[in-house]
Amino acid sequence: MMTIGATATREAAGSVGADLTRLVRGQVLSPGDTGWEVARRPWNLQVKQEVRAVVVAEDAEDVAATVRYANQYGLSVAAQPVGHGATTALRDTILLRTGALRGVDVDPVARTARVAAGAGWADVLGRAGAHGLTGLAGSSTGPSVVGFTLGGGLSWFGRKYGFTANAVRSAEVVDANGDRYRVDATRDPELFWALRGGGGDFALVTELEFDLFPAPLLYGGRLLWPAERAAEVLEAYRETVAIAPEELSLWYTLLRFPPIPELPEFLRGRAMVAVDATYLGGLANGRELLSRLLAVPGTLLDTVGALQVADLGSVAAEPVDPVPAMEYAALLPELDDDAADTLLGVAGPHSGSPLNTVQLRHLGGALARPTIGGGAVGHLEEKFSLTGIGMPMGPGMAEQIEAHQALMADAFAPHASGRIFFTFLGSEESPVAAFPPDVLARLRDVKRRRDPHGVIRSNHPVLR
Ligand SMILES: Cc1cc2nc3c(=O)[nH]c(=O)nc-3n(C[C@H](O)[C@H](O)[C@H](O)COP(=O)(O)OP(=O)(O)OC[C@H]3O[C@@H](n4cnc5c(N)ncnc54)[C@H](O)[C@@H]3O)c2cc1C
Known part of the structure; x- marks a missing residue:
């Protein structure tokens, strides 16, 4: 194994861009270059990313060369295919764009898929769906499969099949020394464990192999009512989740659509419940x-019906293009009468909430069971995930959203477990909130041993 070590200084790496241009095949951008602002901009426009250079990797060797360079000059590398999980913690960092590595290979007989670092769920679902299979994708097909999975992956099908991270069979990685190899349950099991839910802090993944699952018949869609129906719909939702089999996943969302011309007129500027x-x-x-839900009158939209795996991303109709976003998240052990009233109080039609989506996701099932040989993602005993997202699209809105999220956190304090699912941590939040102490200690131990100089920088560094 080649070890370069952080022998040179950051100052010596004055012209990072010029050096890297000689070392990689992909494009390299430095501050002041044409296209610099777009290259360093994440999907979440609310987060400003100050980085030393941007490398647009063309292949796995570009990834390794960038890491070797960073190692040599005491810099860090942050892989960011899309920037859904953007971060400000990027001092002395090279931003590595892996979005061009889009290879996807589906094996319907083995029921597996292999994807390159930048492939999105949309690249996988169409191919898997053609064979009556699905990957454990979430609400949006925008996130990269790798970024989504390393963060644990809360899928539509998690109640039946568990966390996406636990469906991983192997990963091709570049470690903090720039060495490339494959890890799985037998080759480097500790790193394999950390990668499956501990985020991208331990190695850069250039390829991921994971299980696909049967989905020959899929049914689903969205029911949408005016916000005035929020209480009725919540009651029907609670009754339905109480009898839901693991095959059924249900999310309840209070929506405030921004008054933007990109939206159809019947949604623009309106408050609704879905x-x-x-x-x-x-x-x-x-x-x-x-x-029980279909019986609630007054639907404005009903897209529920037979669903193609390839169309999974259309169910929750989340924004695809970059937007500014500020997040709040919590986990609720129960959704009892008090918690339901709290939800309507802080986000219902008469709350004055500036948040654009406040969403409950029903958990349980396989998500609540420990997985033998599973990864750092572990399991969640809480029955509901709660998120509250605001998109500050005008002056003063960021302050309003921040204040309302703080109010929401106070209101839910008696109902929340205190834990946050790793992938829903806000851009400034620490993983301390995401993991039980023993899991965090083990992740930190892996980080200290595998990357003592902090060459690899995830959006939620475990040592933060
Ligand atoms: C609209 C929307 C919907 C979402 N829905 C869900 C959902 O249903 N379920 C769920 O679980 N999550 C969901 N998320 C969260 C999302 O999964 C995470 O933000 C995820 O990290 C996004 O991955 P990305 O590659 O798109 O983002 P990026 O910001 O590009 O990457 C996020 C992090 O992943 C790591 N990473 C990415 N690629 C690599 C790599 N090749 N090697 C090592 N580390 C890497 C890095 O640490 C990076 O900071 C959603 C996010 C958004 C914005």
């Missing part, structure tokens, strides 16, 4: 399971 559903089963059973 239930999004996916069911790994047929249409008849699906309608029966949702009957």
Whole structure:
């Protein structure tokens, strides 16, 4: 194994861009270059990323060369295919864009997929769906499969099949020395454990192999009502989740659509309530399971029906293009009457909330069970995930959103477990909130041993 060590100084790496241009095949951008602002800009426009250079990797060797260079000059490398999980913690960092590495290979017989570092869920789902299979994707097909999975991955199908990270079979990595190799349950099991839910702090992943799961019949979609129905819909939602089999996932969302011309007129500037559903089963059973919700009158939109795996991203209709976003997240052990009233109080139609989405996701099922041989993601005993996202699109809005998120955190303090699912940590939040102390200690131990100089920089460094 070649070890370069942080022998040179950061100052010596004065013209990082010029040096890297000689070492990699992909494009290298430095401050002041044409295209610099766009190159360093993440998907979440609210986060300003100050980095030393941007490398647009063309292949896995570019990834390794960038890490070797950073190692030599005491810099760090942050992989960022999309920037959904953007961060400000990027001092002395080279931003590595892996979005061009989009290879996808689906093996319907082995029921596995292999994806390169920049492939998105949209690249996988169409191919898997053609064979009656699905990957454990989440609400949006925008995040890269690798970024999503390293963060644990809360999928539509998690209640049935568990966390996406635990479906990983192997990973091709570049370690903090710039060495390339493959890890799995037998080759480097400790690193393999950390990668599956501990985030991108331990190695850069150039390829991921993971299991696909049967989804020959898929049913789902969105039911949308005016916000005035929020209480009625919440009651029906609670009754439905109480009887939901693991094949059914249900999310309840209070929505405030911004008054922007990109939205259809019936949504623009309006407050609404939605239930999004996916069911790994047929249409008849699906309608029966949702009957309590379907009986709530006044729907403005009903897209529930047979669903193609490839169309999974359309269910929750999340923004695809970059937006500014400020996040709040919590986990709720229960959704009892008090918690439901709290939700309507802070985010319901009469709350004056400036947040654009406040969402409950029903957890449980396989997400609540420990997985033998599973990764750092572990399991979640809480029955609901709660998020509250605001998009500051005008002057003064960021302050309003921040104040309302603080109010929400206070209101939910008696109902929340105090833990946050790793991937829903805000851009400034520490992983201390995400992991039980023993898991965090083990992750920190892996980081100290595998990357003592902090060459690899994730959006949520475990030593922060
Ligand atoms: C609209 C939206 C919907 C979402 N829905 C869900 C959901 O349903 N379920 C869920 O679990 N999450 C969800 N997320 C969260 C999302 O999964 C995380 O933000 C994830 O980290 C995004 O990955 P990315 O590659 O798109 O983002 P990026 O910001 O590009 O990357 C995020 C982090 O992943 C790590 N990383 C990425 N690529 C590599 C690599 N090749 N090697 C090593 N580390 C790497 C890095 O630490 C990086 O900082 C959602 C996010 C958004 C914005």
